[in-house]
Amino acid sequence: MVFEKVLVPLKLNESPKRISALATAVAGFGARSVVLLHVAGTESATEDRRGSDILEQRRELFSEAGLRVEQRTVWYADSQVVTRVARELGADCIAVSWKPKNWIQRSFSGSLIMDTIRTTDVPVFVHKQALLQSWSDPKGPILYATAFDATDRFALPLLNRSDFGPGHVIILHSDERAPDPVSESSRNDLAEGTLGRLAARCLNRNVTTMSLTGTPHHVIPRQARVAGARMVVIGKSGTVQSGPRTIGRTAEAVLHARGVSVFVLPADAPVLHAGERWNPEESSS
Structure with missing residues (x-):
């Protein structure tokens, strides 16, 4: 397979519908395993004790798509956190679920997804x-x-x-x-x-x-x-x-x-x- 290991960064505030659609799409281009990466400390990320339960629910969605699943949690340190983890894990690809922002939101707030695309040296699938x-x-x-x-x-x-x-x-x-x-x-x-x-x-x-x-x-x-x-x-x-x-x-x-x-x-x-x-x-x- 071209993409044996796909890294999926999550804030855990993504809707189950979006994550389920992402899992189906990732399985559709030949991936076989994913690493779910909870990036804690980002704006509007879920930090409370429900986080582990939500991460387990997301794991089940990827498993239902026929993918092998691992999971990790890292604290947001800077805009290259996902890029570093991808290198450490030897990820073949990064996959994210995109939630559109209007031009005002793009002007006044950063984007972990865009920062990752700018700095990574592996392909990024944006669903x-x-x-x-x-x-x-x-x-x-x-x-x-x-x-x-x-x-x-x-x-x-x-x-x-x-x-x-x-x-x-x-x-x-x-x-x-x-x-x-x-x-x-x-x-x-x-x-x-x-x-x-x-x-x-x-x-x-x-x-x-x-x-x-x-x-x-x-x-x-x-x-x-x-x-x-x-x-x-x-x-x-x-x-x-x-x-x-x-x-x-x-x-x-x-x-x-x-x-x-x-x-x-x-x-x-x-x-x-x-x-x-x-x-x-x-x-x-």
Whole structure:
């Protein structure tokens, strides 16, 4: 399996419905075991004696999804607490349930999820519940938003694997229109050719390619809803070797878009071949 061990950070104030949906989704992309991490001391986290009972209830939800479950509790020390635990445990992936915030909440309050995505060197699965049932089909396609960069080296072998979950793949590239017709024709031909080469690397999937004009942070969420995608796969900016890492404007916009789950890949992810698991140590070598 690609993701043998998935770390799931919890505040314990998440609703059982959201956690049950997250457990089903995690099992759906091939994970086999999870570590439930209670991050105590965060804003609105459950700290009283009911905490252990709630954690046990969450454990049962993941067990019912067919996953092996461990659990740990850590005290919130700083914004990188989940990132550190993921490294200590050798987690292949981090999975979280997303509760949307309005722009005022995002401006005046921090986010453990966003801090984790910025600082971790393993993939992060962000599960969202669709606002409308028709927006997200459990058997719908996986939409991969490519920027024609290094992320393709990891994303395509991953998408080609059947243990990443069912569904055909849409490989989407979007960019703003070139300043003149000749340049636009050249840009579009180059995009179509590159998309075709990427699709050829997904021999185990039914693949559709799309080249659309427009800013990616507008095009990608809209197209995901139109296609009924069950998940968007996207890369983030920054590398392990660089200074403070960023998510990138497009990835952040897709994360804040309502109703579509997102799988965020590190910018310097290694290539996976058949039978290999994700190894976060490779991304820092």
